[in-house]
Amino acid sequence: MLVISPEAQAKIVEEAQRAYPHEGCGLLVGKRDGDNFVVTEAPTATNENSDRPKVWYDLSPDQQRRIEKEAGTRGLAVLGFYHSHPDHPARPSEGDRSRAFGSYLYLIASVEKGKYKEMTAWALDDDMAFPEHASQFVKVDIQQGRK
Amino acid sequence: MAVKVRVPAPLQKLTGNQPEIQGEGATVGAVIASLDTKFPGVKDKLFDPATGKLRRYLNVFVNDKDVRFLQGEATPVKEGDELSIVPAIAGGK
Numbered sequence: 001m002l003v004i005s006p007e008a009q010a011k012i013v014e015e016a017q018r019a020y021p022h023e024g025c026g027l028l029v030g031k032r033d034g035d036n037f038v039v040t041e042a043p044t045a046t047n048e049n050s051d052r053p054k055v056w057y058d059l060s061p062d063q064q065r066r067i068e069k070e071a072g073t074r075g076l077a078v079l080g081f082y083h084s085h086p087d088h089p090a091r092p093s094e095g096d097r098s099r100a101f102g103s104y105l106y107l108i109a110s111v112e113k114g115k116y117k118e119m120t121a122w123a124l125d126d127d128m129a130f131p132e133h134a135s136q137f138v139k140v141d142i143q144q145g146r147k
Numbered sequence: 148m149a150v151k152v153r154v155p156a157p158l159q160k161l162t163g164n165q166p167e168i169q170g171e172g173a174t175v176g177a178v179i180a181s182l183d184t185k186f187p188g189v190k191d192k193l194f195d196p197a198t199g200k201l202r203r204y205l206n207v208f209v210n211d212k213d214v215r216f217l218q219g220e221a222t223p224v225k226e227g228d229e230l231s232i233v234p235a236i237a238g239g240k
Contacts, residue, residue, distance in 0.1 A: 023239070049237075056239035061206040061213065065233050069153070072166060078156070081236050088240040096238035099204065103156040106238075128160055130192065131204040131235075 003145040008042040016084035016109040022053040025083040080105030090120040102129035148226040176220030204235040
């Protein structure tokens, strides 16, 4: 299960709407608690895709590295990533699946005509999968955490 | 020489859940290859057996520099450097 703070949820909604009609993206930062992903922060990152940012995102690897390192100094970890689907349902695409890594949580926020609609969360069924794998996404329940 | 290596979550099952491990070597490629001694399986996850090169969709940094803009796997490292393995995160609708 994903347990997400209201602040992190609000940040994802804000970024998804800000980036519209492009795909926005960011990181899910927090701690693992057994099988649960407890996300307390959702820092944004730049979508570096310049060819077709309305339908694809490439999360800035340099920002990813910096955020992960900084989170580590506070005892937190990068648990996964989020991105928005402008005018498209909050379901993972084949592109999302084929580029996903195991162990991470992938959150998708749908935005319709500039307004946030819903978010869903997914993880691969193989914790050690690397891209171009055969594993599948399994839906992860989302629960609102405490402030 | 000893180099700190930051490993991402999908590799941490192979490193006993440690996000930071130590490698040895004078180049990026040598340091990554050295990890297999203590953590068997890590090298196979990072290198493509067909080409012997780092797999696609992985970014490697030495300190704050992406090795693609240096000398790739041949990039020299020195004692105290920090090597980060950063999965390339992407997707689309």
